[in-house]
Amino acid sequence: MGTGHKHAQGHAHGHGHEHGHGHGHGHGHGHAGHSHGPTLSAHDAPETRRSKERAILIAAALTGGFMGAEVIGGLISGSLALLADAGHMLTDFASLLLAWCAFRLARRPADWKRTYGFDRFSVLAAFVNGLTLFVIAAWILFEAVRRLRDPQEVLGGLMLWVALGGLVVNVLAFWVLSRAEGDNLNVRAAALHVMGDLLGSVAAIAASLIIIWTGWTPIDPILSVLVACIILRSAWSVVRESGHILLEGAPAGFDPRAVAADLETSLPGVARAHHVHAWSITQERPMATLEIDLAPGAVADEVRRAVKDRVRETTGMEHVTVEVAT
Template identity: 85%
Template sequence: MGAGHDHAHDHAGHSHGPKLTAGDTPEARRSKERAILTAAVLTGGFMGAEVIGGLVSNSLALLADAGHMLTDFASLMLAWFAFRLARRPADWKRTYGFDRFSVLAAFVNGLALFAIAVWVLLEALQRLRDPHEVMGGLMLWVAIGGLVVNILAFWVLSRAEGDNLNVRAAALHVMGDLLGSVAAIVASLVIIWTGWMLIDPILSVLVVLLILRSAWAVVRESVHILLEGAPAGFDARAVAADLEANVTGVTRAHHVHAWSITQERPMATLEIDIAPDAVADDVRPAVKERVRETTGIEHVTVEVAKSSTRRG
């Protein structure tokens, strides 16, 4: 009739934590953590000055940039806390540890950018209908100071970014500030030279539109990870077909699943049927190695079953 099944669920060959990529080592994480904290200190330190400057000069561009800085400071601290939390080891309740919190932080930061954008757009529309007098000179000096601070913060974050979605979201916040400072400088110069006040809300809107595109990318990627979407470039159908065609002893590959704890921690599970004369302990490592070569995923769990045969 049918042969029995030799099910073996593979946890041999890897620990319950995946192999770390170069961007996911403890040293790399500490570097990202320091970069985010440094950027938070720089941003928070200048935020108060920009709020005062925006209120005194009556500049929407400065206030928009200060609003960015306020949420940036909160977002950077959230990102920093996510890295601190991720240091905690996995336990029986959270077998993958706390790394996923960094993806959640990136998602929240992306939504915060949308909230800022809505506020700036509404205020800009109001000012386009009813232009406000702006003190161009004060606006210029405050904007220059903000530009210097934002360049430093962005430089620190860009050096540590790599593939980490949390750091990328934080860098986008700072990039928004940087562009906001540039817009404020341009607006202040136009006001000083021409007295045209509408340049202030117009440039604010342009900056917001630039930031929204990047914010959407961060939200989309973080949601994809939170919904257990497959890592970029992973095609379960192609992986199954490749294993069946290129790994000796594999007669069928199925139930192929892949997801990511964070961008740096992709994982995969699959089931394979092997020929009756194949040895599971030989086929299993070959399957894991093939998946690693074709997808780059180091943490692969393989369940093995003997193919059924008919007896005459």
């Protein structure tokens, strides 16, 4: 769907060409360093990307480093909450590595086969991470039902100390990711994974304290179910947004119908605006194309510039391709 273009910082450019369907088009688009104005996020600068990449790697190291301790603690104590959190941390570790690889891959320049480069891989990584959250939640729910039917002994003291350690690790990892998140869907998906871990640690602490004070072990699987439900809510948000981008859906805040109507009523040189399409390479890189019919006496280049200025003003989108029917 994207049109071929030559990247240039801070200026617009246009070109004319003839289409095989019998009419000519003047065609131009502009972008300023992928900056998308007040309502659409700016495309990450290299240093910002490196900061997010570093945050992902630190979170992966923290998560992977403590995962083994939770597995051992969960097995020894018999706690489903700890095992669920450890299983979540295992998939989080893999997901964080996938997110890190997506950032590394996105560094590669565009080529003739992939004219937009590899940025979309980060959206795919977010989509996969969201799906893994569904799998994790399903396993926790299944195991919780089994534990409620067949209660098992849980060592509350050991469970408490391991859960406290997990909470500290997850708070550090979430803090690192939240500082770098911004509007990046890949980092957001990773942060949601860690948030699920953090909630799992909180649930494990609460369950261990109740077991220590009352000896009531069913609280362990019950709180695990609560965590699973929270994970499912976060997973749906990530899958919905990343799937919307993968399906070339219109970016948030961009309504093609409203844009066309606004151009026809606000710009005297526009007789009709149609074939308005908008999509995103990533959440930070929204783009749009549209075609306009000129009003009698209108000058194509002037109208084209006015259209791009108007779209930028009303939606914040900088990268807009405008075709003028002649």
